[in-house]
Amino acid sequence: MAEIEFDDITKRYDDGYEAVKHMNLDISDGELMILVGPSGCGKSTALRMVAGLEDISDGQLKIGNEVVNDKAPKDRDIAMVFQNYALYPHMSVRDNMGFALKLAKVPQEEINRKVLEAAKILDLEQHLDRKPANLSGGQRQRVAMGRAIVRDPSAFLMDEPLSNLDAKLRVQMRTEIARIQQSLKTTTIYVTHDQTEAMTLGDRIAVMRAGELQQVGLPAELYTQPKNLFVAGFIGSPSMNFLPGEVEGDSVRLPIGAVHIPDELRRRLEAGPGGGRRGVIAGLRPEDFEDASLVSELSHGTSFKTKISVLESMGSEYYAYFDVASERVSARELEELAQDAGAADLPHTEGSQLVARIDAASRIRQGEEVELWFNSQHLQLFDTESGRSLLVDGADAGRQAAAPSTPTS
Amino acid sequence: MSLRTRQTSGWSAALIVIVICSLFPVFWIVMLSLKTGATVTDGSLIPHQWTLSNYSDIFKAGIFTSALRNSIGIGLIATALAVILASAAAYAIARLEFPGRRVIPVLALGIAIFPQISFVGPLYNLWRQIGLYDTWPGLIIPYMTFALPLSIFILSAFFREIPWELEQAAEVDGATPFQAFMRVIAPLAMPGIVTTFIIVFIICWNDFVFATSLTSTTAAETVPAAISQFPGVSQFTLPIGDVCAAAVVVTVPMMILVLLFQRRIVAGLTAGAVKG
Numbered sequence: 001m002a003e004i005e006f007d008d009i010t011k012r013y014d015d016g017y018e019a020v021k022h023m024n025l026d027i028s029d030g031e032l033m034i035l036v037g038p039s040g041c042g043k044s045t046a047l048r049m050v051a052g053l054e055d056i057s058d059g060q061l062k063i064g065n066e067v068v069n070d071k072a073p074k075d076r077d078i079a080m081v082f083q084n085y086a087l088y089p090h091m092s093v094r095d096n097m098g099f100a101l102k103l104a105k106v107p108q109e110e111i112n113r114k115v116l117e118a119a120k121i122l123d124l125e126q127h128l129d130r131k132p133a134n135l136s137g138g139q140r141q142r143v144a145m146g147r148a149i150v151r152d153p154s155a156f157l158m159d160e161p162l163s164n165l166d167a168k169l170r171v172q173m174r175t176e177i178a179r180i181q182q183s184l185k186t187t188t189i190y191v192t193h194d195q196t197e198a199m200t201l202g203d204r205i206a207v208m209r210a211g212e213l214q215q216v217g218l219p220a221e222l223y224t225q226p227k228n229l230f231v232a233g234f235i236g237s238p239s240m241n242f243l244p245g246e247v248e249g250d251s252v253r254l255p256i257g258a259v260h261i262p263d264e265l266r267r268r269l270e271a272g273p274g275g276g277r278r279g280v281i282a283g284l285r286p287e288d289f290e291d292a293s294l295v296s297e298l299s300h301g302t303s304f305k306t307k308i309s310v311l312e313s314m315g316s317e318y319y320a321y322f323d324v325a326s327e328r329v330s331a332r333e334l335e336e337l338a339q340d341a342g343a344a345d346l347p348h349t350e351g352s353q354l355v356a357r358i359d360a361a362s363r364i365r366q367g368e369e370v371e372l373w374f375n376s377q378h379l380q381l382f383d384t385e386s387g388r389s390l391l392v393d394g395a396d397a398g399r400q401a402a403a404p405s406t407p408t409s
Numbered sequence: 410m411s412l413r414t415r416q417t418s419g420w421s422a423a424l425i426v427i428v429i430c431s432l433f434p435v436f437w438i439v440m441l442s443l444k445t446g447a448t449v450t451d452g453s454l455i456p457h458q459w460t461l462s463n464y465s466d467i468f469k470a471g472i473f474t475s476a477l478r479n480s481i482g483i484g485l486i487a488t489a490l491a492v493i494l495a496s497a498a499a500y501a502i503a504r505l506e507f508p509g510r511r512v513i514p515v516l517a518l519g520i521a522i523f524p525q526i527s528f529v530g531p532l533y534n535l536w537r538q539i540g541l542y543d544t545w546p547g548l549i550i551p552y553m554t555f556a557l558p559l560s561i562f563i564l565s566a567f568f569r570e571i572p573w574e575l576e577q578a579a580e581v582d583g584a585t586p587f588q589a590f591m592r593v594i595a596p597l598a599m600p601g602i603v604t605t606f607i608i609v610f611i612i613c614w615n616d617f618v619f620a621t622s623l624t625s626t627t628a629a630e631t632v633p634a635a636i637s638q639f640p641g642v643s644q645f646t647l648p649i650g651d652v653c654a655a656a657v658v659v660t661v662p663m664m665i666l667v668l669l670f671q672r673r674i675v676a677g678l679t680a681g682a683v684k685g
Contacts, residue, residue: 051577051581052580052581053577053580053581072580072585073577073580073581074580074581074582074583074584074585078581079581079582080577080578080581082574082577082578084572084574086572086574086575086577086578087578088575088578088579088593089597090596090597099579099582099592100582100583103582103583103584103588104583147578147582151582
């Protein structure tokens with residue numbers, strides 16, 4: 001058990017490329033911290049620096065209040081679960097799990113006992129004498145977990161441990177990992193590129209982009225108060241819709257119509273870093289849209305007519321896609337996100353396509369003109385230049401702000 | 410007949426032709442080796458008089474047994490040295506970042522297929538001057554010129570396929586780099602090392618150019634060279650029966666070895682050809 005502290009950690013490669021830039025992050029004892037971001041954002045590098053598999057170029061890394069920069073991986077008392085599991089193919093499951101203890105010269109009896117204990121937790125008892133090649137993907141994943149658990153280390157490091165599993169198994173193992181981590185109370189750093197995994201699993205989430213921490217906070221905090229366009233676009237599925245807007249008095253003019261800015265947002269907007277700025281990027285969560293005919297209280301929002309171009313039924317709800325005649329919001333951060341999602345390869349449509357999550361009770365049909373309603377309570381506003389939120393204080397901080405953001409007056 | 414069965418039977422026919430073409434000479438040699446001296450040239454394929462006397466003859470005459478000893482000894486030493494040195498080199502090529510790491514295996518292959526005949530002449534003169542002519546080292550050293558680069562080429566392909574992360578996993582599990590190598594990497598590399606050993610040994614075993622040029626007596630003459638020196642019964646007869654018997658003795662063990670390890674050998678020859 002130990003806390004892990006990143007103090008101004010930088011990873012610079014020989015060619016000058018900085019994979020991780022001045023990272024500051026405190027992970028408290030027993031916490032499950034998620035490092036999330038698109039590929040190439042430095043999250044794995046950060047994890048590997050904790051493991052001791054990458055040298056730290058600058059800064060200090062502490063595990064349990066002890067600087068470990070120059071310690072070999074074996075002296076750091078950490079266990080790591082690799083993306084491809086990295087099971088030893090020539091050893092049985094039992095030997096795989098007991099390998100670390102064997103190296104530590106733990107008596108054989110105790111090794112057997114601990115391996116059996118871990119196998120029970122992971123439901124691997126009947127597979128102990130099999131070789132990894134004869135196991136299914138999910139079983140291999142559990143062996144990799146078992147190898148970490150057996151050692152009772154001060155921290156678990158997990159590098160996209162579920163990305164090689166199929167979708168259904170991934171959800172199961174996600175729950176499993178959360179359960180094990182909660183019962184063992186071992187400090188864990190979990191790296192993933194999957195925001196759903198991050199949201200469901202983590203005590204706290206650290207979003208990274210291009211080697212820099214964007215925002216660190218509780219899952220709900222990141223969802224409701226993203227500090228910038230990147231976090232806003234990355235967290236949430238389907239992702240947030242972005243539209244260009246102009247602030248005029250107490251409303252913001254969007255391509256779907258003028259949206260009244262709720263008083264609370266107005267106060268934060270005036271107090272926030274934006275001040276009296278007019279041009280903004282508005283962020284609209286898909287679930288803040290609704291079929292207007294289903295909404296009884298239309299007052300704190302805006303209704304508008306649009307044609308549904310594609311309607312996907314999820315059973316519990318609909319995803320309704322509709323086009324809005326406006327310029328595309330162009331921001332480097334959003335392009336990066338689109339590229340990471342592979343959307344950059346899709347044909348560009350004229351205008352912007354928005355997605356709305358509509359209640360399953362709705363009777364809207366694909367291709368029909370319908371009236372939608374947007375709830376402006378959760379409207380997000382971002383600076384067009386910097387991409388920072390105009391509503392969240394301290395949005396300029398790439399550094400960690402442990403304290404919840406409070407508007408300053 | 411469907412297209413598929415027609416295709417299959419076509420391939421089968423082609424295969425049978427190829428197998429007959431390649432095995433017929435072996436069969437012929439075996440038959441010749443079983444003929445008596447007087448009937449060797451009678452033109453029949455199947456011997457009229459069967460005999461094993463050719464086999465007993467070659468083992469009675471000292472030249473073949475000493476050649477066999479030389480072949481096995483020189484082949485094993487050259488191969489072992491090459492594989493041990495090449496393991497270290499291949500490990501470095503697979504694991505370390507240094508300029509030219511991609512070029513080295515290709516370069517090694519180029520050296521391995523360099524025509525040996527072109528440096529036999531100079532070597533002959535050099536070996537006579539420094540006293541390596543007709544000695545074991547005198548053959549082991551030139552064998553290394555192709556055994557070592559070939560081993561490096563094959564082994565580096567094998568080492569590349571061992572996931573890097575296994576070593577890291579071992580290090581995180583508390584192993585020193587040496588422990589990680591001995592307990593995790595070495596056992597995984599074993600099949601590759603065995604394969605390389607077999608391939609390289611066979612090539613050493615088959616060498617004729619160096620053996621016949623750089624040796625002259627039973628001190629270092631290997632089997633291929635010795636066979637060519639077999640004396641006839643008189644100076645006007647060819648020792649056809651003896652030569653064939655000797656050829657069978659050295660060929661059959663190799664054929665069995667290749668059959669036993671054919672999967673491995675194919676893997677070794679094609680390693681790295683298709684990205685895993």
